[in-house]
Amino acid sequence: MANNHLRSDQPSRTKILNLVRSGLLNKAMDPGSSMAGVATRGAPGTPLWIAGHDLETVDLFEEVLKDYKARVLRVDIEGIPAAVAEVISSCHIKSLVVPSGLDRTWYEGVGQVQLVVDDGSGPAVGFEKIDGVITGCSCAIAETGTLVLSGRPDEGRRAITLLPDFHICIVKTEAIIRGVSELFSRIGVSNPVTLISGPSATSDIELKRVEGVHGPRNLIVVIAT
Amino acid sequence: MTRSVSLFVSCFNDMLFPNTARAANVVLRSLGVKVEFPRRQTCCGQIHVNTGYASMAVPLVRNFVNTFSGAEEIVAISGSCTAMVREHYLELANRTNDVNLISKTRELVPRVFEFSEYLTDVVGVSDVGATYPHRVSYHPTCHSLRSLHIYESAIKLLGAVRGLQLIDLSFAEQCCGFGGTFSVKNSPMSTAILADKVANIVNAKVETVVALDNSCLLHISGALKRNNTGVSVMHLAEVLAHGLDGVV
Amino acid sequence: MVWMVLSDMAGSRVGFPYTSLPRIEDSQLRANLRSATTAIREKRGRVVAEKDDWEELRLKGEQIRAEVLNNLDSYLVKLEASVENVGGVVHWAGDAGEANEIVLSLVRQHGESEVVKVKSLTTDEMGLNEYLSQGGVMAYETDLAELIVQLAHDKPSHILVPAIHMNRSEIRDLFQGTISKGTALSDDPTVLAEASRLYLRQKFLSAKIAISGVNFAVAETGTICVVESEGNGRMCLTLPKVLISVMGIEKIIPTLDDLAVFLELLPRSSTGERMNPYTSLWSGVHKGDGPEEFHLVIMDNRRSAVLADPVGRQTLQCIRCSACLNVCPVYERSGGHAYDSVYPGPIGAILSPQLFGTESSKSLPWASTLCGACYEVCPVRINIPQVLVHLREKVLTEGHRSSSERFQFAILSAVLSSGSRFDLALRTISRLRFLINRFLAFGSLPGVAGKWTVARELPEIPKESFRVWWRRSRGQ
Known part of the structure; x- marks a missing residue:
């Protein structure tokens, strides 16, 4: 593929870079004082500053998750299988896909469920017929209620968390960081990375929020200590 | 000194x-x-x-x-x-x-x-000794609010005026729609923005609107008068001069 | 009153004063816009207030974007190398026409006649859908609002909420006539969203090629970032075999840690969320996960000319959050269509004239009261009022405004540049004030004064100017 796109075949490359370089001969205007463009605190219309959350990181994570209507369960590590079984049963999940690297003890006891263990080798089409997916989680961000999936063996490929309607995500407390700024000290990008912060949603019609468009419409987070 | x-x-x-x-x-x-x-x-x-x-x-x-x-x-x-x-x-x-x-x-x-x-x-003064016993709203003009970051000064000064009742204006921070030549180059837009400002002023049930720019006030008062609202406009300096010796 | 003496200078049939007029008079549209912009403004206010370090984040955002722009040539070369290193193919497009050609020929090489698309302003700027359609390729928009706009053969009116101008019953009627033919739908947004889900799912599962925009491209790693809410983006980025992403040359971020800054700034500024539901990052081609081929089209389309303008350059810092639209008193009353450009609102008023230079876009720098609300919310601190004023001068210098206006301002400048000339002018006005006041009191006035008095009274000229009083009271 793409042998016909050698750089030498692309005169636009040279042209664009030359235009950019000649444009940069003009120095940008000094951005000026950092006071300009800052909202006057206390003036009408400016947000009243809310003091930073003083909650513990895990509690903050839970609060933010609930704020966007994810279902949250908090258990000990040993309590994961029971929590998973409870969710599968209460959500009437009949078929399940799990990534091959996920701890088997977490889902072995779920009972009468059609199970697909995905090792990423087959085609992605077909997962839309499966009700639910269980994954682990490389990293979670408390301030934003974000689950970070980075293609690890217990997270699987992207398609499995996209097509089923229920996503059950197991988050170990040691994976939870406080804010977004720490994210890339925890995860790399050699695999695709997906940040999930709530069930899929749209506000495109009269700004009314509708939960669930294309991704999973139900997000269940099991926080395990 | x-x-x-x-x-x-x-x-x-x-x-x-x-x-x-x-x-x-x-x-x-x-x-x-x-x-x-x-x-x-x-x-x-x-x-x-x-x-x-x-x-x-x-x-x-x-x-x-x-x-x-x-x-x-x-x-x-x-x-x-x-x-x-x-x-x-x-x-x-x-x-x-x-x-x-x-x-x-x-x-x-x-x-x-x-x-x-x-x-x-x-x-370093906030009470200049003025008296102005009326219901007043302060309209923070865009340049004073967002370029000069002056909001508290005016509120402090007005707050110290005897008899003055300071009433909150809804959406006070929003522009009045004047914008210099904007007011004539985009006249229908300018007056549409103004109409909302005037409605908010009328809802506040005040007697006087005070600001730091007579240009914006001219624009606002033009509509207040046209709509016979009975609300007057005044530059802050004029409010502060009320009740002082030597005011003409 | 300086502008009273100026002759009428806005009689043109093109440009914002003209295109905004029917929108201002449309009370339904104004009510829709007001409730929408007010709601997003409040949401943004709440989540911004949670961040104690918001202003520091904005400063960082500004510095990172400025750093990229000031060294754009080396960042472009670096990005190209990184993307190629992870198995992507980089294409360079000097303008929209060339970018369109590249995309169409890629689609044709794979023998496809359908593609799915993630919402992308850059491809809207290119007119990609129309171009593909002329080339026999149907592009399906998959963002709900973009789908609505596409089905209605309409144009987006807001960067974030493109169908902000349509209400639920209009959308219901539209769906019943198109994607849900023969099905009775209610106008409940949940039902309408479900209808689009059913329709689009088939497209996602069958499409071989997807086209996306780019929110950020990380030079260090060749990683591309797309943020979204609905999951249509993830579908497009994950399921098809071939992915073509199109970006303007300015969309680069140096490192992943820099990217983290924008993952904080963008959602809070844009949708007023702490984080948008889905953010996808990928670096080239990943074996066993997602597309087997990845193409990145890097387009200039006059951005290099914007870069060359020392004041205008900051426009390219924009991350397309649309916060400036939601606080703008003009946008709130005109909506996006009045700007006659893919880029509406305050950012559009500075970006469109620089990118497109059309006659109508040249009126946009004046479509602002310079109130500065846009600057205050901009997550990358683009001084929009400064650029607006700069562009006003630039447009006039290039000779696109009536010379009679220029002449009047020149006279004004001559009078006002000397104390004694101004003295004389004030004395003359005082002397003629009975005449002027009577003239002003007269019902309908010509020219500029007439535009003022449509909805506003004019003041009377006082007996004495301040300077005359000052001298008289001091016996001078």
Whole structure:
């Protein structure tokens, strides 16, 4: 593929870079004082500053998750299988896909469920017929209620968390960081990375929020200590 | 130590709102500040810059700088003129390559203050001794609020006026729709924005709307009058001069 | 009153004063816009207030974007190398026409006649859908609002909420006539969203090629970032075999840690969320996960000319959050269509004239009161009022405004540049004030004064100017 796109075949490359370089001969205007463009605190219309959350990181994570209507369960590590079984049963999940690297003890006891263990080798089409997916989680961000999936063996490929309607995500407390700024000290990008912060949603019609468009419409987070 | 200021009244106030300048003079004098009015002053050049004729503002900048460079402190009774000086003067002076003008401008700009800011931040006063027993809303004009970051000064000064009842204005921070030549170049838009401002003023059930810019107030009062709302407008300086000796 | 003496200068049939007029008079549209912009403004206010370090984040955002722009040539070369290193193919397009050609020829090489698309302003700017359609390729928009706009043969009116101008019953009627033919739908947004889900799912599962925009491209790693809410983006980025992403040359971020800054700034500024539901990051081609081929089209389309303007350059810092639209008093009353450009609102008023230079876009720098609300919310601190004023001068210097206006301002400048000339002018006005006041009191006035008095009273000229009073009271 793409042998016909050698750089030498692309005169636009040279042209664009030359235009950019000649444009940069003009120095940008000094951005000026950092006071300009800052909202006057206390003036009408400016947000009243809310003091930073003083909650513990895990509690903050839970609060933010609930704020966007994810279902949250908090258990000990040993309590994961029971929590998973409870969710599968209460959500009437009949078929399940799990990534091959996920701890088997977490889902072995779920009972009468059609199970697909995905090792990423087959085609992605077909997962839309499966009700639910269980994954682990490389990293979670408390301030934003974000689950970070980075293609690890217990997270699987992207398609499995996209097509089923229920996503059950197991988050170990040691994976939870406080804010977004720490994210890339925890995860790399050699695999695709997906940040999930709530069930899929749209506000495109009269700004009314509708939960669930294309991704999973139900997000269940099991926080395990 | 006696403070001494040079008053910059702006072309607009000089011609149309002399009472605001006279009120500012009264307030400053009552605080023991010596007021001068350099007669060569004209216009800050804002209308040229904002309409797109910045190069034509350069001689106005030169005139302003030459007029005021000998003054200790300059007090302007317009938020937008003060913002003009702070935001554009150095850039306009730089265009001339006149080293003398550039250095005089650089020294001058930090000595130019908006009236209410001068009272609270330089003189350090919030109660000037005024009395104005009316229901009042404060409209923070865009330049005073977002360029000069003056909000608390005016609120402090109004809060200390005897008898004055300060009423919150909904969406107070929103522009009134004036915008200089915008008011005629995009006249229907300008008046549509104004209509909402006027509705908010009427809902606040106040007698007077106070601001730091007569230009915005002219625009607002034009609609308040047209709609027979009975609400008047007043520059802050005029409110502060109420009940002081020497007010005309 | 300076502008009273100016002759009428806005009589043109093109440009914002003209295109905004029917929108201002449309009370339904104004009510829709007001409730929408007010709601997003409040949401943004709440989540911004949670961040104690918001202003520091904005400063960082500004610095990172400025750093990229000031060294754009080396960042472009670096990005190209990184993307190629992870198995992507980089294409360079000097303008929209060339970018369109590249995309169409890629689609044709794979023998496809359908593609799915993630919402992308850049491809809207290119007119990609129309171009593909002329080339026999149907592009399906998959973002709900973009789908609505596409089905209605309409144009987006807001960067974030493109169908902000349509209400639920209009959308219901539209769906019943198109994607849900023969099905009775209610106008409940949940039902309408479900209808689009059913329709689009088939497209996602069958499409071989997807086209996306790019929110950020990380030079260091060749990683591309797309943020979204609905999951249509993830579908497009994950399921098809071939992915073509199109970006303007300015969309680069140096490192992943820099990217983290924008993952904080963008959602809070844009949708008023702490984080948008889905953010996808990928670096080239990942074996066993997602597309087997990845093409990145890097387009200039006059951005290099914007870069060359020392004041205008900051426009390219924009991350397309649309916060400036939601606080703008003009946008709130005109909506996006009045800007006659893919880029509406305050950012559009500075970006469109620089990118497109059309006659109508040249009126946009004046479509602002310079109130500065846009600057205050901009997550990358673009001084929009400064650029607006700069562009006003630039447009006039290039000779696109009536010379009679220029002449009047020149006279004004001559009068106001001397204290004695101004003295004389004020004395003359005072002398003629009875005449002027009577003239002003007269019902309908010509020219500019007439535009003022449509809805506003004019003041009377007082007996004495301040300077005359000052001298008289001092016996001078």
